[in-house]
Amino acid sequence: MPRATTTDISLTKSYIPKVSKIPGISPTIAKFYKSIENRNIHEGRVVDQAYYKSNNIERLFTNIRFDCLFKIIEPIVPRFILDFYSQVTIQTDEYGYLVISFMIQHEFITLTLAQFGQILKIPYNGQAVFTNEWDLASLEYSQETEGPYSTDLPTPDDIRRLLELERVMVDRTIKSQTVTLTPNQILTKELSPDMKQWEELIRENVFGLGGHRDHLPACLAHMLYCVVAEEQYNLAYFFVKRIECARANPTANLPYGMFLTRLYRQF
Template sequence: MDQELRESYRILEKRLFHEGRIVTPSFNAKNNMFPFFQAIGLKPFLTLNKPICPIFVVEFYHSLEVKRNEEDIPYIEFKLGQFTFTLTPSRLSQILKTPHALETFYTSEWSLNSLDDHANSNYFGPKHDIVKMAITTLRTTRAQLLRDLNKLYIDDIHPDLKGWELFFKETFFCFIDKRNKVKACTAYMLYYLTIGRKFKFTSIIIYRMEEVIKKRKGLMPFAILLTRLYNNILDTNPQAIVPIARFTYNEHVIDPLDIL
């Protein structure tokens, strides 16, 4: 791909929804993902393959607020017309079908050292060396040996885990920047996956959403995942969808229910 075409795609990436990565049966089989995701309660993420409702995603992020209770636990509020929805991590876990475990962590930093002073550092569990030993291969080239030991790159990750790393990045965090590097919290997610240890993914989603709305730029993440939330609202409180249920496009009336 020539540079001009590459830049045009990069501009588009910054203005689009981020649906996430769809897992095909062949990808699942090649990376042997099923038993590991089943062990940590994230098996439903391997079947994410639903059309999104763009106007719902836009309305969701337009009104989204991340708040905290008296125990400093984050929760979200958003509006649809005159209706306000409040979702705690536990309720969101039920809707999105994610495990409601005790351990949670999130950081946008790249270095593993950044986790040492993190507010939730007690949840990161083992020392960094144990994590690196479990998910990486030995560095052999001169370029690799000159790197910071606490910053991981894609070519550091064990070949069997590269598919998982891609899936976490695309579906869980919806990152497109620095594709050759691995986020610190992604490294721990890979480690937890390999040892079958559950973590509270819903809180990670909320932290990531908070990061996105604070920046007010970039992609709107979790578009496919939010389809589950949209369907839940349709089932439990359909009148809340009425304000956004019909909109016009090129003089034709489109019903989002049709694309779901």
């Protein structure tokens, strides 16, 4: 599986339709699309068989239903991606369950998290947490402490211990300043060679491109922990929270291009 680059994702702009410039479109509708159609799309990566059959990837990922990450191979539907992100909303019902709503061909669609996960063929039960932070301590601050997604998360010590991390450097240069790393800030070079392949596969199809690929986001470290510990992980929860986050950020890439094709086909 060749590593994707930021050049790959910038090419998606070449096929994103400019809906807001369609002659005769109403200014109200154009406004919905204008901020979305100038974004890049994170399509996802098709993973070849030789890659996922190496280093126990197939066995371990299948144990927690992460095999969905190397079985994804779908065409991209640019107009649907624009339709979806231009109006998608994430809400919580009276019982604390997430509800995803969007428009497709003038029809209003509402899905529970379970329905969303079933259609995308991704796991929708298990450990649930979302944060964009690097430090492992952010997992505890971001977790839901009550309701249907309340989760007993591993501690940072648990994660470091199970991943068998070895600190390779203490100081790191960030914006020309020397910064001392905390034990909870993991660099990708601290992973074993086998685990680096797991990390790359998850990053390519769950997190996308951009950011600092030399360090491990807290949620990615947690996912690797779940792979090793064979703990079920609520990938649908993460997807929905990341979709919500991308929708709110005017410069963020639009994630899950291939996965959203399954949603398009359903309706």
